[in-house]
């Protein structure tokens with residue numbers, strides 16, 4: 195799923211369309227700050243949902259956060275494989 199979504203986001207970067215939310219984040223006038231703001235916002239919303247023990251909201255906010263993290267990685271040309279390699283390196 196993450197690979198599939200990542201590839202769609204790369205496509206939005208290479209072939210931006212006006213209706214694409216991802217393209218707006220990647221090419222908006224705020225630059226990378228727009229993505230960073232969303233990550234901060236979604237992370238905070240996830241923390242609040244978890245504090246409140248709201249299962250459905252935790253799932254929803256986690257999905258939002260994962261999506262925005264993937265957009266950041268695409269913006270910075272960091273491949274998912276590089277993250278998996280780092281996790282692999284930490285295995286014990």
Ligand SMILES: N=c1c2ncn([C@@H]3O[C@H](COP(=O)(O)OP(=O)(O)OP(=O)(O)O)[C@@H](O)[C@H]3O)c2ncn1[C@@H]1O[C@H](COP(=O)(O)O)[C@@H](O)[C@H]1O
Nearest residue numbers: 199202203206213214215216217218232235257258261262
């Ligand atoms: N998985 C997602 C996804 N998750 C979250 N979001 C967007 O992230 C935003 C979440 O921010 P908020 O909850 O604050 O909602 P908002 O008030 O509308 O957001 P802002 O206007 O404040 O930025 C919403 O606009 C969601 O639509 C996503 N937008 C797109 N995708 C997927 O990304 C792919 C490319 O989408 P497009 O770039 O839109 O074509 C598609 O496969 C989509 O399924």
